[in-house]
Amino acid sequence: MITLIDIEAAAERLQGIAVATPLISSRPLDDLAGGKVLIKPECLQLTGSFKIRGAYNLMSRLTAEQAARGVVAWSSGNHAQGVAAAGSLLGIRTAIVMPEDSPVVKIERTRALGGETILYDRYTGDREAIARAIAAERGSELVPSYDHADIIAGQGTVGLELSRQAQEQGLALDQVLICCGGGGLSSGSAIAIKALFPDCDVYAVEPTDFDDTARSLQAGERVFNLASARSICDALQASTPGRMTFEINRKLLRGGLSVTDAEVGAAMRFAFSNLKLVVEPGGAVALAAALASKVDLRGKTTAVVLSGGNVDRALFSEIMRAEV
Amino acid sequence: MITLIDIEAAAERLQGIAVATPLISSRPLDDLAGGKVLIKPECLQLTGSFKIRGAYNLMSRLTAEQAARGVVAWSSGNHAQGVAAAGSLLGIRTAIVMPEDSPVVKIERTRALGGETILYDRYTGDREAIARAIAAERGSELVPSYDHADIIAGQGTVGLELSRQAQEQGLALDQVLICCGGGGLSSGSAIAIKALFPDCDVYAVEPTDFDDTARSLQAGERVFNLASARSICDALQASTPGRMTFEINRKLLRGGLSVTDAEVGAAMRFAFSNLKLVVEPGGAVALAAALASKVDLRGKTTAVVLSGGNVDRALFSEIMRAEV
Numbered sequence: 001m002i003t004l005i006d007i008e009a010a011a012e013r014l015q016g017i018a019v020a021t022p023l024i025s026s027r028p029l030d031d032l033a034g035g036k037v038l039i040k041p042e043c044l045q046l047t048g049s050f051k052i053r054g055a056y057n058l059m060s061r062l063t064a065e066q067a068a069r070g071v072v073a074w075s076s077g078n079h080a081q082g083v084a085a086a087g088s089l090l091g092i093r094t095a096i097v098m099p100e101d102s103p104v105v106k107i108e109r110t111r112a113l114g115g116e117t118i119l120y121d122r123y124t125g126d127r128e129a130i131a132r133a134i135a136a137e138r139g140s141e142l143v144p145s146y147d148h149a150d151i152i153a154g155q156g157t158v159g160l161e162l163s164r165q166a167q168e169q170g171l172a173l174d175q176v177l178i179c180c181g182g183g184g185l186s187s188g189s190a191i192a193i194k195a196l197f198p199d200c201d202v203y204a205v206e207p208t209d210f211d212d213t214a215r216s217l218q219a220g221e222r223v224f225n226l227a228s229a230r231s232i233c234d235a236l237q238a239s240t241p242g243r244m245t246f247e248i249n250r251k252l253l254r255g256g257l258s259v260t261d262a263e264v265g266a267a268m269r270f271a272f273s274n275l276k277l278v279v280e281p282g283g284a285v286a287l288a289a290a291l292a293s294k295v296d297l298r299g300k301t302t303a304v305v306l307s308g309g310n311v312d313r314a315l316f317s318e319i320m321r322a323e324v
Numbered sequence: 325m326i327t328l329i330d331i332e333a334a335a336e337r338l339q340g341i342a343v344a345t346p347l348i349s350s351r352p353l354d355d356l357a358g359g360k361v362l363i364k365p366e367c368l369q370l371t372g373s374f375k376i377r378g379a380y381n382l383m384s385r386l387t388a389e390q391a392a393r394g395v396v397a398w399s400s401g402n403h404a405q406g407v408a409a410a411g412s413l414l415g416i417r418t419a420i421v422m423p424e425d426s427p428v429v430k431i432e433r434t435r436a437l438g439g440e441t442i443l444y445d446r447y448t449g450d451r452e453a454i455a456r457a458i459a460a461e462r463g464s465e466l467v468p469s470y471d472h473a474d475i476i477a478g479q480g481t482v483g484l485e486l487s488r489q490a491q492e493q494g495l496a497l498d499q500v501l502i503c504c505g506g507g508g509l510s511s512g513s514a515i516a517i518k519a520l521f522p523d524c525d526v527y528a529v530e531p532t533d534f535d536d537t538a539r540s541l542q543a544g545e546r547v548f549n550l551a552s553a554r555s556i557c558d559a560l561q562a563s564t565p566g567r568m569t570f571e572i573n574r575k576l577l578r579g580g581l582s583v584t585d586a587e588v589g590a591a592m593r594f595a596f597s598n599l600k601l602v603v604e605p606g607g608a609v610a611l612a613a614a615l616a617s618k619v620d621l622r623g624k625t626t627a628v629v630l631s632g633g634n635v636d637r638a639l640f641s642e643i644m645r646a647e648v
Contacts, residue, residue, distance in 0.1 A: 043600040276367040276633030309600030317641035
């Protein structure tokens with residue numbers, strides 16, 4: 001079982017490594033919400049997303065012998081950069097299996113951080129099988145993107161940090177909205193948030209066609225998305241919740257929310273105009289849920305995690321030009 | 325004479341009003357620089373630029389009688405929003421004379437904050453004369469955009485804050501790059517920076533054709549820009565340095581640097597890709613100077629102020645699409 005103690009230990013390992021991103025307010029957002037909304041901009045994190053937290057937490061705990069044989073991961077791009085950056089900080093060789101249609105910026109950045117990239121077809125290939133084969137051949141450790149206690153504890157430092165920052169501002173959190181792919185960020189954060197604010201409602205937010213966590217929470221068991229599902233949110237395309245993350249989320253989450261691509265675009269434009277932050281589609285789903293009133297914000301204190309900002313300039317410009 | 329004490333007093337007035345923007349690092353930037361670069365993102369400030377600091381500092385010191393008669397200001401947009409926001413916080417009626425070609429977002433935001441906007445032609449009208457006429461008619465106080473002790477002290481809190489944040493990070497500042505229009509931000513910040521780091525070199529950064537401060541520093545007296553000067557940086561188009569600000573800057577600044585529109589665009593793209601921050605053209609000149617190696621960054625600790633992020637989506641998209 002992962003507890004607050006594991007997350008506090010992860011936070012200590014990340015001290016001086018990960019950025020303690022601020023918890024910021026926006027008057028236009030508070031006015032719109034009719035309540036207090038706190039933004040946790042993990043797009044300002046090292047590598048442009050929260051993923052360095054879990055990757056570094058896991059990789060810093062490898063034995064010298066394990067570290068010497070390198071690590072292998074699979075990722076649509078943000079975990080890839082987190083693993084590559086952690087490898088560069090820890091002196092561990094990294095190889096990452098990535099979909100060939102990942103945003104160019106994510107592939108380039110992973111390489112720039114020293115990661116070896118292996119590309120595959122998102123809709124026909126099996127990234128996990130490819131990664132496992134490479135790991136077996138090299139004797140490397142796998143660094144899963146969510147279903148591992150050290151990853152969950154590392155990502156949970158986002159929830160711990162934002163809870164403590166809210167306390168420092170004298171605010172009690174009524175609800176927290178967190179994006180959800182495989183569930184590492186939401187489950188880890190939920191552990192910390194519920195430890196500090198037991199009455200707080202934590203929601204996982206997903207793209208409409210990738211709402212496996214929302215449906216799994218309702219069904220009481222892990223269900224899958226259709227293979228035909230598509231979304232602008234390249235970072236949130238897990239096919240089903242993780243085993244470990246779902247066990248945590250089913251106990252701690254209030255529920256799941258989902259947002260359309262159009263709502264995501266509107267949230268990205270809101271972040272541009274009002275927060276002056278670059279948020280990628282997958283990083284904007286929680287804000288999209290808030291702006292589209294998927295939960296009641298009136299008179300409440302709501303924290304919203306912006307999980308990443310790694311988006312190609314061309315796509316960003318296209319979304320910025322769309323009519324409101 | 326404006327001293328550190330005035331700036332500390334301004335910082336106290338702004339406590340709980342202005343955002344204490346973080347002082348952030350970026351590994352890609354440090355790597356490029358071969359030194360330590362610290363970013364002060366005032367684009368994350370209330371109203372999207374540092375201008376609320378000076379406006380609030382001045383307006384909070386008006387007598388009840390003065391406050392009751394309202395204030396008048398002139399501004400290309402960021403000071404306008406700062407004045408309007410301060411008015412809304414303090415319950416003071418505000419009227420702002422703005423160029424008719426100001427970014428739409430700046431005009432709209434000023435109105436949304438309750439400011440009355442009076443538009444004029446930037447190249448043929450005299451904004452100061454228009455503002456003075458309105459002020460005389462209404463008995464209103466003027467809120468100058470830079471040449472006033474309370475404005476300079478208020479903007480100086482940027483320099484004070486970043487100096488203290490550097491100290492907290494255990495870093496001594498070797499140099500600071502600050503954008504410069506009329507000189508309020510650079511002069512106020514220089515007072516604070518030089519008080520805390522006497523050996524630090526402070527530079528004013530301007531657009532190529534609006535390098536009046538750089539040339540004035542060289543000439544030893546205030547010189548003017550050509551009326552034909554044009555720049556993508558709408559926020560930095562003062563025709564000559566302020567009297568008060570120049571008196572301070574001639575004593576405290578190491579010198580002036582200038583950057584082209586192309587260098588500004590490159591800096592905005594760098595901020596997008598690496599910092600995940602939306603920076604407006606005028607807010608990006610100091611970063612542009614750093615990226616274009618206008619000063620030597622190697623082995624030094626350099627702070628760079630990103631002064632604002634109020635840019636229209638259309639212009640931003642155009643700049644994002646430009647080839648590197």
